[in-house]
Amino acid sequence: xxxxxxxxxxxxxxxxxxxxxxxxxxxxxxxxxxxxxxxxxxxxxxxxxxxxxxxxxxxxxxxxxxxxxxxxxxxxxxxxxxxxxxxxxxxxxxxxxxxxxxxxxxxxxxxxxxxxxxxxxxxxxxxxxxxxxxxxxxxxxxxxxxxxxxxxxxxxxxxxxxxxxxxxxxxxxxxxxxxxxxxxxxxxxxxxxxxxxxxxxxxxxxxxxxxxxxxxxxxxxxxxxxxxxxxxxxxxxxxxxxxxxxxxxxxxxxxxxxxxxxxxxxxxxxxxxxxxxxxxxxxxxxxxxxxxxxxxxxxxxxxxxxxxxxxxxxxxxxxxxxxxxxxxxxxxxxxxxxxxxxxxxxxxxxxxxxxxxxxxxxxxxxxxxxxxxxxxxxxxxxxxxxxxxxxxx
Amino acid sequence: xxxxxxxxxxxxxxxxxxxxxxxxxxxxxxxxxxxxxxxxxxxxxxxxxxxxxxxxxxxxxxxxxxxxxxxxxxxxxxxxxxxxxxxxxxxxxxxxxxxxxxxxxxxxxxxxxxxxxxxxxxxxxxxxxxxxxxxxxxxxxxxxxxxxxxxxxxxxxxxxxxxxxxxxxxxxxxxxxxxxxxxxxxxxxxxxxxxxxxxxxxxxxxxxxxxxxxxxxxxxxxxxxxxxxxxxxxxxxxxxxxxxxxxxxxxxxxxxxxxxxxxxxxxxxx
Numbered sequence: 001x002x003x004x005x006x007x008x009x010x011x012x013x014x015x016x017x018x019x020x021x022x023x024x025x026x027x028x029x030x031x032x033x034x035x036x037x038x039x040x041x042x043x044x045x046x047x048x049x050x051x052x053x054x055x056x057x058x059x060x061x062x063x064x065x066x067x068x069x070x071x072x073x074x075x076x077x078x079x080x081x082x083x084x085x086x087x088x089x090x091x092x093x094x095x096x097x098x099x100x101x102x103x104x105x106x107x108x109x110x111x112x113x114x115x116x117x118x119x120x121x122x123x124x125x126x127x128x129x130x131x132x133x134x135x136x137x138x139x140x141x142x143x144x145x146x147x148x149x150x151x152x153x154x155x156x157x158x159x160x161x162x163x164x165x166x167x168x169x170x171x172x173x174x175x176x177x178x179x180x181x182x183x184x185x186x187x188x189x190x191x192x193x194x195x196x197x198x199x200x201x202x203x204x205x206x207x208x209x210x211x212x213x214x215x216x217x218x219x220x221x222x223x224x225x226x227x228x229x230x231x232x233x234x235x236x237x238x239x240x241x242x243x244x245x246x247x248x249x250x251x252x253x254x255x256x257x258x259x260x261x262x263x264x265x266x267x268x269x270x271x272x273x274x275x276x277x278x279x280x281x282x283x284x285x286x287x288x289x290x291x292x293x294x295x296x297x298x299x300x301x302x303x304x305x306x307x308x309x310x311x312x313x314x315x316x317x318x319x320x321x322x323x324x325x326x327x328x329x330x331x332x333x334x335x336x337x338x339x340x341x342x343x344x345x346x347x348x349x350x351x352x353x354x355x356x357x358x359x360x361x362x363x364x365x366x367x368x369x370x371x372x373x374x375x376x377x378x379x380x381x382x383x384x385x386x387x388x389x390x391x392x393x
Numbered sequence: 394x395x396x397x398x399x400x401x402x403x404x405x406x407x408x409x410x411x412x413x414x415x416x417x418x419x420x421x422x423x424x425x426x427x428x429x430x431x432x433x434x435x436x437x438x439x440x441x442x443x444x445x446x447x448x449x450x451x452x453x454x455x456x457x458x459x460x461x462x463x464x465x466x467x468x469x470x471x472x473x474x475x476x477x478x479x480x481x482x483x484x485x486x487x488x489x490x491x492x493x494x495x496x497x498x499x500x501x502x503x504x505x506x507x508x509x510x511x512x513x514x515x516x517x518x519x520x521x522x523x524x525x526x527x528x529x530x531x532x533x534x535x536x537x538x539x540x541x542x543x544x545x546x547x548x549x550x551x552x553x554x555x556x557x558x559x560x561x562x563x564x565x566x567x568x569x570x571x572x573x574x575x576x577x578x579x580x581x582x583x584x585x586x587x588x589x590x591x592x593x594x595x596x597x598x599x600x601x602x603x604x605x606x607x608x609x610x611x612x613x614x615x616x617x618x619x620x621x622x623x624x625x626x627x628x629x630x631x632x633x634x635x636x637x638x639x640x641x642x643x644x645x646x647x648x649x650x651x652x653x654x655x656x657x658x659x660x661x662x663x
Contacts, residue, residue, distance in 0.1 A: 116406060150439030157437040164405050164442065169429050175395045176430060179402020179410075186408060193406075209395025370440035371475055373498040378577065380474075385615040393440070 036060040037330030041264040047247045047254035047284075053271035057263035061332040067109065067262050068327060069341050071101040071320045074125045076349045077134050078293075081124065081141055085297045089357050090141045093168075094155050095122040099292040102319035103226055104129045106265025107194060111273050116184065118164040118177045119196035121156040122226075122291075126196075130163035135352040144359035151362040152370065171197060171204035174223070178210040181221035181282070192220040192276040194269075200231025202245050211249045211282070218281035222272045223249060225286045226259065232295040233304040246286035259287030260317045263326075290317070365390070397423035397448070401430045404446040409495065414450035417466045417504065424469075431500040432475035445498045449491065452480070452504035453547065453598045454636060454647050463636035465599030467546065470502045471575040471608070477501045477529050478575040482550040484514040486573055489527025497529060504575070506548045532579040534586070538568030541592035541657055544583055544609060546572040549596045549629075549648055556653040567657065575605060580612045587618040592660050593626040596648055601630040629656045 036058055044052045059067075078098040084090045097104070104125035107117070119126050127137050132148050140147025141155055148158050156168040164180065167173040177195025184191040201207060202225050214221045225245040229236055236243045246254035253275070257268040265287060272283045290313045294301025301310070327333050368380035368389035380389045397420070400412035414420045420427060431444045453465040470478045477499055481487040487505065494501035519525055535550060536557050543553045550571045557567035568586050572579065587593050593613060595606035606628035613619055613626055632646040 118402070148439070149437060149441065152439045153437040159434075159438040159442045164402070165434075165438070167430070169425055172398060172425060172430055175398025175426070176402030176405070178395075179399035179404075180406040181402075182399060183403045183406035183408045186403070193402075206394040206398060210398070213395060213399060370436050370438075372477070373435055373440070373443040373445075375499070 032331075033061055033333055034331050037326070037332055039263060039326055039330065041261060041267060042258045044264070044268055045246065045256040047244075047249075048251070049253045049255065052255060053267040057267050059263060059326065059330065059332065063109070064323070064327045064330075064332045065337070065341065067105050068320070068323055068338060069345060070105050070129065071262070071323065072342060072345045073134060073348065074098070074101045074104065074128055075320060076345055077128065077137065077352075078124060080138065080349050080353050082293065082297065084138070084142065084353065084357070090155070090297075091143070092154060093121065094141065094297040095295065096293040096297070097122050097125040097291060099313070099319070100226065100228065100259070100289045101125060102262040102265050102323075103259050103287050103289050106259075106262040107224070107269050109262070109266040110269025111192070111194065114162060115191050115273070116162050116164065116180045116193045117196070118167070118173045118180060118193070120170065120173060120198055120201065121166065121168050122198070123156065123158060123166040126163065127158045127160065127166065130160050132158060132160050132163075133352070134349060135355050138352045138356035139359050142356045142359070143361060144356065145362045146355065146359040150366075150370075171201035171206050173197065174201065174204065174207040174210040175213075177223070178214045178219055178221050178282075181214060181219035181276075182217065184220050185217070190277055192222060192273055194222045194224055196224045196226055198231060199225060199227040199229065199236050199243075199245060200234070200239065202227075202248055203240055211252055211284075214282040215249070215252050218279065220276035220279075221282040222269070222276055223252070223282060223284045225284065226289055227286055228289050228291045230291075230295070230304060233299065235304065244286075246284050249282070249284040252282050252284050254284035254286065256286045256288065259289030260319045260322060262319060262323055369393075394423045394426060397426040398430060400446055401426050401444060404431070404444045404500075405434070405442060409445050411447045411449060411495065414448065416455075416462055416507070417450050417452040418462050418464055420448065420450070420466065427470070427500070427502070428473055428476070432473050434475075435499065436475055443498050444500050446500050447491070447494045447503060448500070449494070449503040449505060451507035451510075453506060454631070454643070455507045457638065457640070457643065458636075459638040460635035465504075465597070465631065467504055467575050467597065467599055468604045468608075470504070471578075471605065473576075475500070476576060478504065479529055479573060480504045480546040480575050481573065482509070482547055482571050483512075484516055485520045486527060486571070488520060489525055490529070490573065492524075493526045493529050496526070501529065504547065509548055512551075527573060530574050530577045530579055532573055532582040533571045534568060534582070535571045536567065536569040538566040538590065540566050540590055541594060541661055542568050542570060542583065542586040542590045543594050543596060543653070543657065544570045544572060545596035546575060546605065547598065549598055549653075552648060552650050552653055553596055555650045556657065559650070559654060560657060565657070565661065565663070572605075578608070578612070580609070580616065583609060584613065584616050584618040587613060588621045591621050591623040593622065594629060594653070594656050594660055595626065596629040596653055598631050598647055600633050601628060602633065604628070604630055606630060624660050624662065627656050627660045629653050
């Protein structure tokens with residue numbers, strides 16, 4: 001768990017000590033590049049708020065490289081998952097978040113590793129930013145024993161420290177996230193809960209229930225609607241009477257954020273986190289984002305939207321492209337450096353994928369393990385009365 | 394849905410909440426949080442995330458509350474791996490089981506009974522202690538007997554004890570077993586008893602199809618006790634209709650002492 005912790009901190013917080021750079025790179029850093037640059041970010045639309053997040057963001061060289069690398073890892077990991085799915089190494093449900101990288105990376109950059117995050121089934125990106133390794137994620141997807149849930153969970157059920165999945169039932173994570181916030185408030189530890197849901201889940205009754213109780217009891221919960229414009233194949237305009245998701249908390253203040261800009265997401269998250277930590281109660285953040293893939297691997301994603309639309313987002317608003325453009329124009333790093341990171345990332349993903357397809361499946365003898373915690377061992381019935389499995393906690 | 398999910402989230406984040414349903418009928422709306430978010434999580438996470446939560450509340454028939462407020466959920470919750478399900482009968486059961494449920498690091502559903510809340514019982518000395526616990530997964534033999542095993546949970550246990558008292562006068566000695574736990578079921582205690590008495594009657598308030606009694610009968614058939622049965626096992630259950638309102642109808646929808654006596658005598662061929 002501690003390793004995951006450190007890994008999470010590594011993802012988005014610059015940690016010089018943990019990244020060894022060759023001497024020439026260091027010289028290059030001080031010689032040709034700035035240490036930081038300031039960028040204009042889009043103003044957030046506000047609901048029941050006097051002031052919003054700042055409209056300028058400072059990006060340090062280290063942050064820039066870190067965010068870039070993390071987003072590339074997520075992008076490549078998701079594309080690798082696509083490939084593995086088509087090769088039938090991954091089965092069942094596989095919901096990819098490529099296109100939405102700025103959301104997970106920006107969110108993580110705005111909170112502490114000891115804050116709490118819960119999300120839906122489109123979770124792989126957050127699994128990574130919360131500290132699970134690419135290897136453990138891909139190996140869980142291929143259903144092998146080295147997976148983060150030992151092969152028992154699959155795509156939608158990956159857990160980590162301060163990360164409560166991965167939830168398959170649409171919207172169920174809404175009240176759960178409010179409950180996590182309740183625990184934070186009860187313990188008085190100044191931690192907050194980020195509770196993510198999609199534009200589809202936003203119309204669920206239990207989300208409204210979660211809003212109500214979080215507001216009533218002033219729970220430190222940041223409700224985050226990842227609006228990628230489509231709930232499965234249904235466009236938001238066909239699903240919601242009001243598509244202003246940041247206003248849907250009614251009495252709860254809200255912000256509408258450009259979810260394709262990692263800096264915008266980061267600043268908004270910091271703002272929202274402060275709001276909650278200061279005891280003001282919950283807040284709603286709508287991240288306007290886009291997914292390149294369909295809803296899941298069973299959905300080509302082009303029967304309800306045009307290829308032109310998808311291509312247009314890729315060309316004009318791709319989150320990784322936006323960041324790399326800023327890094328280069330802000331003179332924080334060179335194109336070559338970024339390319340080197342790309343190569344490094346490609347290798348990391350390849351290695352992880354290789355492990356994921358060669359690792360052994362979970363042992364059959366463990367099929368009944370982990371039913372109960374802290375329980376003495378007991379017997380579990382198999383497909384017929386003569387097949388018995390042992391269950392160990 | 395809302396508060397049940399909040400309770401589950403709080404349990405995951407380190408608290409030990411007790412989520413109370415006004416009656417378990419309302420839990421049907423929230424059942425996704427009980428099963429999918431609470432019960433399955435420890436398994437799905439490969440042992441990383443446990444959910445130390447208790448869901449409690451009145452279960453089953455009450456008095457005059459009609460169809461939507463009278464369902465027994467023992468079979469529904471008892472069906473699911475990852476959950477523990479307990480069903481107290483008397484005051485001692487209620488105290489010991491709720492404490493065990495709270496101290497358990499897993500999701501526990503405690504099916505209480507509204508009509509039992511007002512019934513007074515002798516409370517043994519050791520039950521007065523604040524650390525008095527009844528182990529989950531262990532049945533209790535409320536009354537020793539030799540002629541027939543009668544198994545029940547919750548309020549019907551009292552009816553079985555009454556029936557046994559009536560039959561004792563006729564020389565029939567019933568062994569009454571109070572299940573206390575629905576899941577994990579203590580089938581061993583039932584088997585040992587059946588191997589002694591050679592006859593079995595199960596009693597429950599819930600509907601017959603796919604019920605607790607059905608599960609007991611299936612397991613008895615699969616185990617060593619089958620060869621000791623001198624007659625097929627018999628079930629006494631709630632009547633297979635949604636609970637009606639009129640008193641005469643409602644009275645005939647829950648197993649009464651006379652129904653239990655009739656079933657016992659039929660099994661013993663008396």
